[in-house]
Amino acid sequence: MARHPSPTARRRLPPSGRRSPLRPGGAGRAVHRSPRGEDSQRPAASPLPCEGGTNIAFTPTAAAGLWDEGHSAGPHRAAPARSPQPSAPLSPPPPPPARLRGGGHEAAAVYKKPPGRERRDHRAASAAGGPRQTTGSDTMAQSVWGYDSDNGPERWHENYPMAKGDKQSPIEINSKDVRHDSSLAPWHASYDPGAAKTILNNGRTCRVVFDDSFDRSVLRGGPLTGAYRLRQLHLHWGSSDDHGSEHVIDGVKYAAELHMVHWNPKHGNFAGALKQPDGVAVVGIFLKVGKTPKPEMKRILEEIDNIKTKGKEAPFQHFDPSILFPKSRDYWTYHGSFTTPPCEECITWILLREPIEVSPDQMAKLRSLSKSGENEAMNPLVDNWRPPQPVKGRVVRASFK
Numbered sequence: 182m183a184r185h186p187s188p189t190a191r192r193r194l195p196p197s198g199r200r201s202p203l204r205p206g207g208a209g210r211a212v213h214r215s216p217r218g219e220d221s222q223r224p225a226a227s228p229l230p231c232e233g234g235t236n237i238a239f240t241p242t243a244a245a246g247l248w249d250e251g252h253s254a255g256p257h258r259a260a261p262a263r264s265p266q267p268s269a270p271l272s273p274p275p276p277p278p279a280r281l282r283g284g285g286h287e288a289a290a291v292y293k294k295p296p297g298r299e300r301r302d303h304r305a306a307s308a309a310g311g312p313r314q315t316t317g318s319d320t321m322a323q324s325v326w327g328y329d330s331d332n333g334p335e336r337w338h339e340n341y342p343m344a345k346g347d348k349q350s351p352i353e354i355n356s357k358d359v360r361h362d363s364s365l366a367p368w369h370a371s372y373d374p375g376a377a378k379t380i381l382n383n384g385r386t387c388r389v390v391f392d393d394s395f396d397r398s399v400l401r402g403g404p405l406t407g408a409y410r411l412r413q414l415h416l417h418w419g420s421s422d423d424h425g426s427e428h429v430i431d432g433v434k435y436a437a438e439l440h441m442v443h444w445n446p447k448h449g450n451f452a453g454a455l456k457q458p459d460g461v462a463v464v465g466i467f468l469k470v471g472k473t474p475k476p477e478m479k480r481i482l483e484e485i486d487n488i489k490t491k492g493k494e495a496p497f498q499h500f501d502p503s504i505l506f507p508k509s510r511d512y513w514t515y516h517g518s519f520t521t522p523p524c525e526e527c528i529t530w531i532l533l534r535e536p537i538e539v540s541p542d543q544m545a546k547l548r549s550l551s552k553s554g555e556n557e558a559m560n561p562l563v564d565n566w567r568p569p570q571p572v573k574g575r576v577v578r579a580s581f582k
């Protein structure tokens with residue numbers, strides 16, 4: 182088998198591309214909740230992870246379409262924009278107040294997209310912080326982070342200084358720089374299908390949430406010490422099949438990337454794990470459009486009609502996510518961060534070499550999600566990926582030759 186199976190296309194293709202036909206939202210049994218950050222997911226009392234990380238207490242509110250600000254997650258405000266200096270050592274910005282730590286996947290303000298504003302092509306801006314486009318008073322402090330021109334990856338650092346840290350993710354992996362490490366053990370997952378709870382659309386991704394109150398579904402081995410608990414999985418995808426993944430392999434982008442987020446219970450809780458370099462382990466799986474689509478994706482995709490709009494959440498029970506693994510357990514590993522604010526650098530990445538295949542219809546289904554609320558105009562949830570960040574001397578190890 183090819184060392185790196187070829188996905189459909191190379192990077193840097195125009196994003197415009199096709200948009201899948203949009204369908205009217207299917208309400209089904211979905212319930213509506215205030216959307217939270219990608220990782221947030223729990224009702225009050227339980228800590229919430231962000232897509233990336235972050236746990237925050239969530240208080241359900243009736244404010245449909247608004248971000249629930251109760252949990253804090255406000256951005257670190259007023260950090261003046263710095264000139265981009267990708268390789269320069271960071272002078273550490275003042276840490277955000279404790280209550281903001283980990284809450285970052287939420288912002289304190291309601292974001293409203295200015296009418297008529299076009300999507301920015303954030304592919305054009307370098308990961309290292311290409312020229313920032315600022316327009317008038319349009320500051321991040323007034324908006325929630327996202328993937329648009331006015332709140333996208335190039336601007337996250339304004340409110341989340343960690344986004345310019347030394348161990349950010351994703352990265353581009355170049356085979357020539359990878360170090361084979363024969364001491365890397367195989368990894369293995371032991372998942373309890375009964376741990377699956379809900380599926381939701383938070384306006385930034387589609388996420389499945391698992392019960393992680395005890396060692397119920399765990400990941401072990403590989404570069405890890407001890408068992409890490411599965412907390413949630415979510416996806417990043419593009420507006421067309423030639424881009425959408427966050428990690429890039431030898432210049433190649435895949436149509437989507439699945440992240441399975443696990444945390445290390447030795448740190449007490451998820452919020453505690455976010456503060457530790459060995460706190461979180463994410464298994465990353467590339468999705469490639471192909472002729473032998475993986476039927477196992479069906480279960481997630483068939484629920485999508487129930488969570489069409491931001492804030493929708495539906496029951497999602499009895500699901501074993503290990504059915505999504507490719508055949509090969511070969512992986513790359515490196516130390517990095519969440520790819521969404523606040524971009525905590527607590528992640529041991531385990532990126533699987535072999536992609537899984539999805540059909541064009543399955544990708545269209547993902548793109549039929551809306552990042553707007555139920556009573557707002559359809560706004561396709563696409564291109565929710567962060568571009569590669571500076572490697573800054575980190576070494577990527579491979580379990581295979």
Ligand SMILES: [Zn+2]
Pocket residue numbers: 232233415416417440520
């Ligand atoms: Zn992710």
